[in-house]
Amino acid sequence: MNNTYYGKLIFELSKKGRVGYSLPKNEFATYSTTQLPDHLLRKSGTILPEADEQTVVRHYTNMSNNNFGVDTGFYPLGSCTMKYNPKINEEMAALPAFSALHPTQPASTAQGALKVYYNVQQMLSELTGLSEFTLNPYAGAHGELTGLMIISTYHQKRGDLKRKKIIIPDSAHGTNPASAAVCGLEVVEVKSLENGRVDVEALKPLLSDEVAGMMMTNPNTLGLFETEIPEITRLVHECGGLMYYDGANLNPLLGVCRPGDMGFDVMHLNLHKTFSTPHGGGGPGAGPVGVRKGLEEYLPSPHVRKNDAGQFYLDYDANSLGSISSFLGNFTVILKAYAFLLSAGREHFKLMGPLAVLNANYIKEALKDVYELPIEGLCKHEFVFNGLKDKSTHVTTLDIAKRLLDYGFHAPTIYFPLLFHEALMIEPTETESKDTLDSFIATMRTIAEEAAQQPNVVKTAPHHTPTKRMDDVKAVKEPHLTYKSYTA
């Protein structure tokens, strides 16, 4: 990434009379929208820019130079699993034989597409130990919501209507309680122990016949395996609740253990984390949801199944919770994940988890003498430092994050989880080499030295990025949410 700032907006490049498109001659010119009743037509002017093709291409290319991606450099953003995004996946997903399909065209003309769905469903089942997957949810949070709808439907269909409470650990991602609220459930928070795991003794008094279930992220957001899972699932099942597994952090467990075998009933996966599809600056993602045997009929509609003749078809089960997407989710993302599943296969999935865990522990051990490690012991995909060990410098986690940008690294996740004030959450993933990790470690040590010797350099970072520190307060106090407010 260069540090040349490019700050123009497309509206500022517009010049009346320029065009960036070409269309065939209208063959039906006797028809025109001017024949519609006048009061049904748009009267307002428009801000749509007038620009030629090259201007548009240069504009967005210049903007891309102000961006940092996994292909630019190391991206140790905790809980986001920023692994390498294979390029063959992109090429396969863009094949016109898939991208030109209309979602309503008959299943008989889309058997190849449906077979991809079916195969991915099957492979995710094997990787997680659950019985059946839907690929309809559009993202992780959408998967959580879908999973909670399945849990609610299970209770509703049994006539068990008073189960409205959902237990969520205090270390959970914010989407867990937010998804529960959208699903109409009441959130009950359970505390973590000093060792970062769910407090089983604190859980016990929360269990009752009003509990719909419990959501757990494993490994949790501290990167720790929830070792009490067998006891927790036993307790929650005993009180009649279902166990939800937030699979956002599943990557480090690939090859080692499966949520289904741990007693979980419902889970979601993030194809854009564990299964290498690109995050795209925010999307599109995909959040497939899996269920154990006995819950398959509640999966959202439509669902891809195979009949006895080997034909794939769309099933609308009468007991389904309903539709959560217009069609079958983010198909292109599923194609990319399928390419990844095929490439990794039996041999490489089993090493994916261990190598991700090795990378995380390696950084942790190499830095814990200068950064405060609040919880000792083995971590899984990620770990959390509570800022610098030496607190006398007053250099904050935010300062460290910004200084890392100067050295060509993306920052870790900061100030999450909320359990520590100066949280720096680091997740390297298995696709990073020892060389990259060594250079990151060296840089983190350099920053620690800078913090002690010339703290101002760190506190005013970044210095070498396209733009400097932002005034977030001003963005709220003097809001500019569209270009119009700059021209008014």
Add this chain to the structure above:
Amino acid sequence: MNYKYFPHTEDDIREMLQVCGVEDLEGLYAELPDSVKLGRDYRLPDAKSEIEVRREFEALGKENTPLVCFAGAGVYDHYTPAVINYVTQRSEFLTSYTPYQAEISQGTLQYIFEYQTLMADLTGMSISNASMYDGATATAEAMMMAMASVKKADRILISATLNPAVIRVTQTYAHFHGVNLIVIPEKNGVTDFDFMKSELEKGGVAGVIVGQPNYYGIIEDLSGIAELCHQNKALLIMNCPASTLAVLRTPGEWGADIAVGDGQSLGLPMNYGGPYVGYFCTTEALIRKMPGRIVGGTTDSDGKRTFVLTMQAREQHIRRQKATSNICTNQGMMTLFVTMYMSLMGPQGLKEVNEQSYAGAHYLHDELLKTGKFADAFPGQPFFNEFCVRTDTDIEQMQGKLLAEGILGGIRLTSEGKKDCILFAVTEKRTKAEIDKMVSLIKEA
């Protein structure tokens, strides 16, 4: 190991394990209870080389049939200019995360800001969020936002003339979220005004959701509906296919409070149903209730104009269960895609695409009626790029014959009383020759 996505050499692993104080890779999982360990290989196919992956996809692709598309129902076969796929594949965009570190994410933040400007302009509303999953979930979010914004209200009205896929998703959210969602019946293809009026006048309605053009392609006359909603303290929520707003009266001009819909019609490939992009626009008065990410302008310490994620106090990572929505991020690449599309098409191009789609649809409509086999399903209603006709012909047989010729001949309606109806859509990609061919095949059937 020899896997191109794992950079570790045997020596690397040995040295790293040593630093970790662990003997082997298995030792990294020492704290796990034995009862949860898998203890066997996955039952998955053997890893495939890139050549084999390509072969598999090519073989699967051959099991799909490319069709000349006359189907719509919310998903339209518009043309994608070549430069969009070219530029959106730049990995600085594609392989980045949500723009948390604004100093190295100005590319993403800036195109979202442009997107917000363009969508607010297209819908005639004051603000837009950074986008949502699709038009259906955006509609469900609008429903929940109306419930949270209007006091002493207990229900939402939704028109039966909306796309059934949108209704289905909204109903699912309503069921679990505890919203009493009432369907306003259809009358000659449009929303039953009298029913809506009487429901609104009973009081307690937080919002009314209508589609424009509606599922049948009809442009509804919504005169007086916004006023009626506002007199009864309800919000008007409009769902419109984004592209049509270049020509049709906008939600802002109709007096809507929330405009939602799908951005697929802005040149996104049909992709067998996704990914698309849901847009969500509203008035300044309602901004703090809006779901999703928002990007705003500010300055950096050098005084340069820059962009950041803003108004985050509404969101799940801050407010947890009290957030306005559970949505975590936006539809990133699809947002860039439609932003580039609008920038290339400009005011003239977007208008021309709609003109050609409108003209092609009206030509097809008239040619179909000339065969004597079809009649208007909803006589006298103005339509846009899509229309609904009724027929005595065996629809299954007719569509089968068209399929055999590589033509997707519209969508048969499935609702009660409409099973003899077909919905046809036309875009600028359809030629007169293609239309004439389909009509002549239907004529012979």
